[in-house]
Amino acid sequence: MPEGKLCNRKLVDTKEFLDALLSDKSGEQYYEEMNHLDVDTAKLWSTIQKTFKSRLKTWLEICAHCGLCADSCFFYLANNKDPKQVPSYKIQSTLGEIVKRKGKVDNQFMQMTMDTAWAKCSCCNRCGMYCPFGIDMGIMFGYLRGLCFSQGFVPWELKIGTGMHRIYNAQMDVTTEDWVDTCEWMAEENEEDYPGLTIPIDKENADIIYTVNAREPKHYPQDIAEAAILFHLAGEDWTVPSEGWEETSLSMFAGDWESCRMQVESVYAAMDRLKPKRMVVTECGHAYRATVIEGPYWAGLKSGKPPVESLHYVEWVAEALRTGKLKLDPNKKIKEPVTYQDSCNYIRNAGLGDCAREIMSYIAEDFREMTPNREHNFCCGGGGGLNGIGRYRVQRNIGLKVKRDQILKTGAKLVIAPCHNCWDAIRDQEEVYHDGIRWSFLKPILLDMVIVPDHLKPKEE
Amino acid sequence: MFKKILFATTASPSCDYAARVAFDIAKRYESELIAFHVLGIPSRGFSQSIQDVRTGETVSYDEDYIQWVVEEIKNTYAKQLDDYSKCIISAVPGIPHTEILRAARKNDVDLIVMGASAQQEDGEDEESFVYRSIVGRTLQSVAKAARCPVLVISRPAASFWGGFSHIVFGTDFSKAADSAFLFSLNLAKALDCKLHIFHALDISSVHTGKLKEQDEIDEQLRDARNKIRKKYLSNIKDFKNYDIEVWEGIPYVEIVKFAREKFADLIVMAHHTKISDPEKALLGSTMEQVVLRANCPVASVNHPDKVANL
Numbered sequence: 001m002p003e004g005k006l007c008n009r010k011l012v013d014t015k016e017f018l019d020a021l022l023s024d025k026s027g028e029q030y031y032e033e034m035n036h037l038d039v040d041t042a043k044l045w046s047t048i049q050k051t052f053k054s055r056l057k058t059w060l061e062i063c064a065h066c067g068l069c070a071d072s073c074f075f076y077l078a079n080n081k082d083p084k085q086v087p088s089y090k091i092q093s094t095l096g097e098i099v100k101r102k103g104k105v106d107n108q109f110m111q112m113t114m115d116t117a118w119a120k121c122s123c124c125n126r127c128g129m130y131c132p133f134g135i136d137m138g139i140m141f142g143y144l145r146g147l148c149f150s151q152g153f154v155p156w157e158l159k160i161g162t163g164m165h166r167i168y169n170a171q172m173d174v175t176t177e178d179w180v181d182t183c184e185w186m187a188e189e190n191e192e193d194y195p196g197l198t199i200p201i202d203k204e205n206a207d208i209i210y211t212v213n214a215r216e217p218k219h220y221p222q223d224i225a226e227a228a229i230l231f232h233l234a235g236e237d238w239t240v241p242s243e244g245w246e247e248t249s250l251s252m253f254a255g256d257w258e259s260c261r262m263q264v265e266s267v268y269a270a271m272d273r274l275k276p277k278r279m280v281v282t283e284c285g286h287a288y289r290a291t292v293i294e295g296p297y298w299a300g301l302k303s304g305k306p307p308v309e310s311l312h313y314v315e316w317v318a319e320a321l322r323t324g325k326l327k328l329d330p331n332k333k334i335k336e337p338v339t340y341q342d343s344c345n346y347i348r349n350a351g352l353g354d355c356a357r358e359i360m361s362y363i364a365e366d367f368r369e370m371t372p373n374r375e376h377n378f379c380c381g382g383g384g385g386l387n388g389i390g391r392y393r394v395q396r397n398i399g400l401k402v403k404r405d406q407i408l409k410t411g412a413k414l415v416i417a418p419c420h421n422c423w424d425a426i427r428d429q430e431e432v433y434h435d436g437i438r439w440s441f442l443k444p445i446l447l448d449m450v451i452v453p454d455h456l457k458p459k460e461e
Numbered sequence: 462m463f464k465k466i467l468f469a470t471t472a473s474p475s476c477d478y479a480a481r482v483a484f485d486i487a488k489r490y491e492s493e494l495i496a497f498h499v500l501g502i503p504s505r506g507f508s509q510s511i512q513d514v515r516t517g518e519t520v521s522y523d524e525d526y527i528q529w530v531v532e533e534i535k536n537t538y539a540k541q542l543d544d545y546s547k548c549i550i551s552a553v554p555g556i557p558h559t560e561i562l563r564a565a566r567k568n569d570v571d572l573i574v575m576g577a578s579a580q581q582e583d584g585e586d587e588e589s590f591v592y593r594s595i596v597g598r599t600l601q602s603v604a605k606a607a608r609c610p611v612l613v614i615s616r617p618a619a620s621f622w623g624g625f626s627h628i629v630f631g632t633d634f635s636k637a638a639d640s641a642f643l644f645s646l647n648l649a650k651a652l653d654c655k656l657h658i659f660h661a662l663d664i665s666s667v668h669t670g671k672l673k674e675q676d677e678i679d680e681q682l683r684d685a686r687n688k689i690r691k692k693y694l695s696n697i698k699d700f701k702n703y704d705i706e707v708w709e710g711i712p713y714v715e716i717v718k719f720a721r722e723k724f725a726d727l728i729v730m731a732h733h734t735k736i737s738d739p740e741k742a743l744l745g746s747t748m749e750q751v752v753l754r755a756n757c758p759v760a761s762v763n764h765p766d767k768v769a770n771l
Binding site for chain 1: 503505506507508509510520521523524525555556559562563566606764
């Protein structure tokens with residue numbers, strides 16, 4: 001059978017198609033159709049010829065099969081050192097084969113490739129640090145995901161994710177009205193406790209433009225309120241854009257590069273329109289990677305940088321605490337042992353490890369590092385889109401073991417996880433393993449210990 | 462009075478008593494009733510998966526699923542709906558307190574009615590722990606942030622909204638309590654019943670060994686009475702049907718005892734704690750303890766928006 005109704009090579013750019021995908025319970029029909037989806041081998045090969053360039057070619061060829069990448073991969077460690085989980089094997093047996101066979105692969109092969117690209121690699125890029133040649137399998141898997149996507153072999157939830165980005169310019173069905181309304185609501189709900197609190201929308205020339213993850217307006221609006229309160233207490237001149245507020249990119253996890261570009265351009269357009277001095281993104285790892293690290297290339301910006309200087313939330317927090325914009329009550333420092341989850345996307349891939357340590361030095365009395373840590377830290381186990389994919393739940397849960405062992409070894413019961421994905425994975429880990437671990441973003445922790453300046457306190461009668 | 466009422470329900474037996482009250486009030490005042498159910502809590506990251514709050518199962522939702530849940534709720538409340546049809550049923554996925562507050566704001570409702578599980582002792586298994594903490598947190602968050610009064614019903618004995626003769630207003634003298642007072646007063650006027658203005662002086666510190674001299678207690682009791690006179694009676698003007706009482710003890714115990722003694726039909730309090738940690742919320746504030754123990758509905762009022770004109 002050629003293409004199915006739901007599982008096909010078409011892009012999800014109509015609401016009808018998106019709704020049809022959503023109404024397919026757990027993707028049953030979608031995956032059934034996938035069993036019959038033909039591979040367009042000619043298109044696959046021509047895509048490869050156009051996009052498979054010198055860096056990836058070199059990497060595939062010079063891999064010496066030394067296996068030094070094996071122990072770097074949390075999937076390999078979590079699966080009893082199964083040789084099939086060695087990163088070089090995983091990429092050689094999928095992308096390597098497709099190239100070798102000049103794209104002449106069948107349905108079964110593509111499904112195996114999909115299962116490998118999403119359930120055996122979270123694109124955490126750790127292997128790249130341990131390869132003597134610097135071969136980064138995470139980057140190659142990212143490329144491979146793009147090939148899979150172009151052939152229609154992509155997990156159901158991520159196909160939906162690309163549709164959300166294409167239709168709503170957000171990873172979830174949050175419209176501009178929903179977003180603006182949520183901001184107004186959150187300001188309203190907190191203005192009594194924090195007199196003068198506002199969430200300025202579309203203010204021009206502000207010092208900071210703040211962008212978020214669509215989950216926040218959708219399910220966790222308190223997160224937006226917390227950010228607003230902290231900006232308010234720090235005396236920042238800030239704003240949120242009515243459009244272009246969504247920083248995340250499920251399209252990046254899915255390999256839908258065109259919608260990656262569309263998404264990130266909406267954020268850059270907000271920057272161009274409102275001319276802020278700097279951008280700060282919420283506590284989300286892949287949002288930062290998508291908009292600050294990869295985005296400029298998707299959007300074809302020659303500078304390789306976003307239109308304005310862009311900070312991850314931890315950079316802003318470290319700065320605010322360092323300069324005294326935010327003052328913390330020293331008596332309220334976290335007394336119990338506490339550890340920090342280094343998100344791959346902004347620690348390993350963007351070098352913000354020092355910021356995290358600086359913050360912990362201000363807020364914790366007994367900070368315990370995981371081993372290894374910083375850029376050597378392991379993925380939470382849910383990165384690269386894995387948290388949201390039902391088909392790979394079992395594999396994901398096995399992968400969580402490595403992070404769990406790391407956390408338990410610290411003796412800390414509290415994990416600070418300033419990344420939506422890590423936060424989810426650690427929550428799920430607790431759901432699966434019941435270790436009594438608690439997890440938190442930075443914002444609620446900071447709100448508990450911040451000193452409210454006298455002139456911003458509510459007036460009691 | 463109460464043009465629009467949001468009845469937030471788990472669509473399970475724990476909300477049966479609240480349902481009775483919600484439909485009773487709606488019928489009495491011909492209010493527009495919205496039976497509102499948060500059907501599942503988001504799980505699995507960004508995906509459409511939710512954990513159904515009733516079954517605990519992970520499901521992916523869409524319009525059909527939501528419609529099916531709405532039908533289920535219609536069946537649950539078939540009897541009440543037969544009797545009173547001015548009721549819209551609405552089900553959405555999300556975090557319960559967030560969605561309840563969002564819907565209350567969007568529909569500009571005048572009253573939220575909620576149930577609360579009184580069976581806190583039952584079952585130590587994890588599911589009930591999770592369930593309880595969700596209920597506790599939902600109640601806590603909704604009561605704190607709602608712009609309108611929140612009426613909470615936890616026990617069968619508390620599930621009648623009938624002829625009113627006694628309203629107990631428990632005050633802690635906070636700013637939020639001003640709104641609670643205004644609501645009590647206006648309600649007492651509208652329903653022509655007696656208003657009991659009550660304060661419980663917290664001497665629970667005796668349990669930690671900090672004994673207070675009786676003189677000190679007496680003085681504080683006197684102070685509290687004066688405070689009530691100054692703060693509330695000056696606003697009362699033409700309304701005469703009230704009394705003032707100040708007792709010492711553990712506040713929630715005293716309020717419940719006082720309400721029982723007065724055959725109260727409603728307790729009104731402010732609830733404005735800032736604790737948002739569900740674990741701590743489980744231990745409960747005064748209001749939550751009152752909710753779980755009172756023989757009558759308890760209204761939490763924290764904001765002036767919806768209490769001035771009843």
